[in-house]
Amino acid sequence: MAELENPSVMSKLIAFLSSLLERVAESNDLTRRVTTQSQRVSVFHGLSRPTITIQSYLQRIFKYANCSPSCFVVAYVYLDRFTHRQPSLPIKSFNVHRLLITSVMVAAKFLDD
Numbered sequence: 001m002a003e004l005e006n007p008s009v010m011s012k013l014i015a016f017l018s019s020l021l022e023r024v025a026e027s028n029d030l031t032r033r034v035t036t037q038s039q040r041v042s043v044f045h046g047l048s049r050p051t052i053t054i055q056s057y058l059q060r061i062f063k064y065a066n067c068s069p070s071c072f073v074v075a076y077v078y079l080d081r082f083t084h085r086q087p088s089l090p091i092k093s094f095n096v097h098r099l100l101i102t103s104v105m106v107a108a109k110f111l112d113d
Helices: 007-034 054-065 070-085 096-112
Strands: none
Touching: 007 054, 007 070, 007 096, 054 096, 070 096
């Protein structure tokens, strides 16, 4: 756990997670355009894409939320499980930020409280 407290390790973790989420969101955005697959709009779906990048958003959450670094890994696991159980609600660029903050909050509650 001490190695995650190192700022360079945490910045690499944030870069890795943001890269994963960006690729998933872009892939799902393209899939939606190509197919006519039915996908629901949820409360997490925004009307427009946020202007902040996923990496900047993760860095901001890490800076101000005071949750442990392991919360980010657990949050990604939660997102992965969510997408497998709810295939009609994929991670897209219109909902990735809201799903991310929700999963980090749940992970922080589970791990840090």
